[in-house]
Amino acid sequence: MALISKETVDQIMHAADIAEVVGDYVTLKRKGQNLWAPCPFHNEKSPSFSVAPAKGIYKCFGCGKAGNSVNFIMDVEGISYVEALKYLAKKYGIEVAEEAPSPEKLQHQHERDSQFILSDFAKDFYQHNLHNHEQGQSIGLPYLKERGLSLNTIKKFELGYSLEAWDGLTKAAQEKGFQEKFLEKTGLTIFKEDGKKYDRFRARVMFPIHNISGRTIGFGARTLKTNDKSTPKYLNSPESEIYHKSDVLYGMFQAKQAIRMADVCYMTEGYLDVISLHQGGIENVVASSGTSLTENQVKLISRYTKNITVLYDGDAAGIKASLRGTDIILEAGLNVDVVIFPPGEDPDSYIRKVGDNAFREYIKNEAKDFISFKTELFVREAKDNPVKKAEAIREIVQSIAKIPDSIKRSVFLQRCSNLFGIDEQVLISEYNKIALQENKKQQNQQQPSSKPYSGSKSNFPPLDEFDLAAMEAEAEAAAYEEAETEVDSEIKLLQRYEREILRLLLNYSDQSLAEGQNLAQYLFEQLEDIEFKTPTYAKLMALITEKMQNGVTNLADYFIREETDPVLKTEAIDLLTQKYELSEAWETHQIFVPKEIDLLQYAADTSVLRLKWRNVQGMIKENQDELQKVTDTAEMMKLLQVAKALKTFEMEIAGALGIVVAR
Structure with missing residues (x-):
């Protein structure tokens, strides 16, 4: 796959109106200069999701999601950066001009694309068998209908059937020109050392497994032979370049929007659990497909909700074994509830037995927090x-x-x-x-x-x-928390002052001040000897300085459209977004309040003084620590002179800020 050219990216970014893009998913209402709506990424009653059309950004003051039009599509659709660009290009009728990558990247992408295309071919092949071949019509379809699935549900999940033939898929794929190496890499065909080859899946109902953007990456397959004890009931695709079972949850592609809107993900074990619940209108459900839950799977769920309800079969031994994997959810900071079904029941059988309304009521009444x-x-x-x-x-x-x-x-x-x-x-x-x-x-x-x-x-x-170890733990814990309170307070104060400098730079860098300088020149001059201590803010300040030295005048536009570091981009957008605005009604009633842009000199002076004051206090503390350690008289006198100078400087800054400092 070729890379999208910078010119095309710029064209997409320019055309993608943030209000239009977001408006496709939520109803926006104007309040002041910005547009507001309930956040599409988490449940809330009062709107905290803000869209700033003039800046081309969105920001949720509840969950913290922020970005531009491309970021929004990535978050809401769960797709990659390139896929989001193509989505917006299609929406605005922009032809995607692409640049050829290196031969190595081209080869790698070709290999992946070939596996995706072959997997899609196999899915279509199995679907055709289910609906049109004699075996599918006489064996596969009756089984699925016996499990209570409608034709619409069967088609929604693209279910299929593999024929009871040694090489039905292999032959069909080769006739269409697919190479043997891709049949082997995807695991659809098994190749023996003696040259024999045969289909991995034979005489089974096929469950396509999709990635988050809906592409087929693998299969789960259930045998319908009950008399052959040597045949495993379920068989899955092996690991491949496009299928990593530890990163995938069955049904996530179909469930992602429902999970976001319900703000909870139901976790089951089997494919039919997911499909039956979907058919009953409960779409916020995924399955681990019989494997132990992994950290990557939990991260995938956390993109859409922080709440997971695990639906366990009524099997005590199975429940005990499954509990061990749930600690991963707790470690990720997610909330975990558990629902146990009556003995002999699972989500699939229970919803078919009691119906969707009673099923919902059961979950509501029986859910308990995991601990x-x-x-x-x-x-x-x-x-x-x-x-x-x-x-x-x-x-x-x-x-x-x-x-x-x-x-x-x-x-x-x-x-x-x-x-x-x-x-x-x-x-x-x-x-x-x-x-x-x-x-x-x-x-x-x-x-x-x-x-x-x-x-x-x-x-x-x-x-x-x-025991003594426990008592030592208690003592250390108490000392730790007592010391931490003061340290944390000092760190947060420093972070706040550094953040304010960055906020002014991002919003008003090119605005003129009273002395004829613009705000950026003034702040850089005043803070020449100040080093930011907060790691993220230090990186952001260094990047701002670099961009301005290289002639970038519109910092806001750079961070919204071009910055690739997600941490710095999110932080910058957060600094560019205002949570509150003055009501226009004030002017209607002849109440005029000065705006920040009219008081920039004061804002700049105050911010610089506060940051210097905090840095001087830090230097005073370091000086005091050194004084406690030093034993040499001459060195002590030097440190005392420094202490006096620092205290004088602190008093001067405090006086300018109107702060009373103990002598």
């Missing part, structure tokens, strides 16, 4: 067995430890304490052991560590009740 469900399950299993009870408590605390949100952890520890009838502080101590072990592991890997948890009680138990 409470797991705790109740283990409480029942442990009963009065102290060994089992201790093991159960450790396993549940390990699950709670996966949750990144400290408030949720606290709530679940209390809940676990009540259900097991055990002192909450014991659970907190056990949690802190896990947290400290994780901290040491992360420190060894030179990664940021998570904080121990100090719990909801301030009184620690006597030493003889608990």
Whole structure:
């Protein structure tokens, strides 16, 4: 696949009106200069999703999604950057001019495209068999209809049938000119060393597996032979260049919009669970297809919702095995509920038995948060067995430890304490052991560590009740959080002042000030010796400086249209977006309020002084730390002179800002 030329990208970006693009998905209403709507990316009652037509950007002040027209299509459709550009090009009737990539990239893309095309051919071949071949009509279709599926549902999921022939697909594909290497790479044909070749899927109902943009990447296949014990019931495509089962969820292509609108994803195990629920009008459902849930699959769901409800079959042994994979969801910061169906039932059989309305009501009434469900399950299993009870408590605390949100952890520890009838502080101590072990592991890997948890009680138990390691954990946790409060406050203050400088630069860089300079020149001159401490802001400041030195005058336009770093782009758009606007009614009532652009000199001066003031305070603290360490008298005198100068400077800046500072 060729690359889209820069000229074409510019043409698309210029033509793609943000209000029109977003308006295809939500109803926008004008409020001030901007347009507002309920966010299409999460559920909300009052609109927090803002579109700024003049700047060509959108921003949700609820979930934080932000970007330009291309980003919006990428987010709402779940497609790649190139696919989003082509989508907009088609919408605005722009011919996509493409540039030839390198021979290596061209070859790689050709290999992938050939596998996609072959997979689509196989899907169509299996569909044709189901509806038109004698075997499909007499074996495949009756089975699917027996499972309660309508013809519309069968076609919606593009279900098919593989013939009971050794090389039915292989022959058909080769007759159409597909090469053997692609039949082998996609796993559709199995090649033996003796030269024999045959279809992987034979005499099976076929379930095409799609990627997020709807392309066929693999297949799941169910045998209808019940008398052959050597034949596996389900058979899946092997891993290939286009199909990685750990990255894919069955039904996600069909479910993504429904998941976003419902703000919850139902997770099932089988293909027919997904299809039957869709037929019942419950479309926000996907399946892991019998494999253990992976981190990439959870990330895929998190693009559309932060809430997952796992629908378990009424099989106790299966439930226990499946619980282990659910910790991945907790670790990702998502909310997990669990629903168990009656014994012998699964989502497919139960919705066919009770109907869609009763099914919805059942989920609503039976859903329990994962930690409470797991705790109740283990409480029942442990009963009065102290060994089992201790093991159960450790396993549940390990699950709670996966949750990144400290408030949720606290709530679940209390809940676990009540259900097991055990002192909450014991659970907190056990949690802190896990947290400290994780901290040491992360420190060894030179990664940021998570904080121990100090719990909801301030009184620690006597030493003889608990082991020493747990008490050390409690002491370290308390000291950590006490120190953290002041440090965090200082960091946040510095971040706020650095952010304000960047906001002014992005919004008003070319605006003239009282001294004849523009705002960017003035800020660069005033902050020549100031180094930004916040990593993202330091990168953003360096990039702004570089672009302005290279003659870029419209910074907003650059970040909206051209910047490729998603973190910097999102941060810049956030700085360019205003959450509040003055009501036009004020002027109607002859109430005139100065606008920021009319007070730029004051805004610039104040922002510079605040940042300098905060940096001087940081230098004073560093000086004090050095004074505590130094023993040499001459060095101490030097540091005291520096301390005096810094304090004087702090007083001068504070005076200019109207801040009272203790001498």
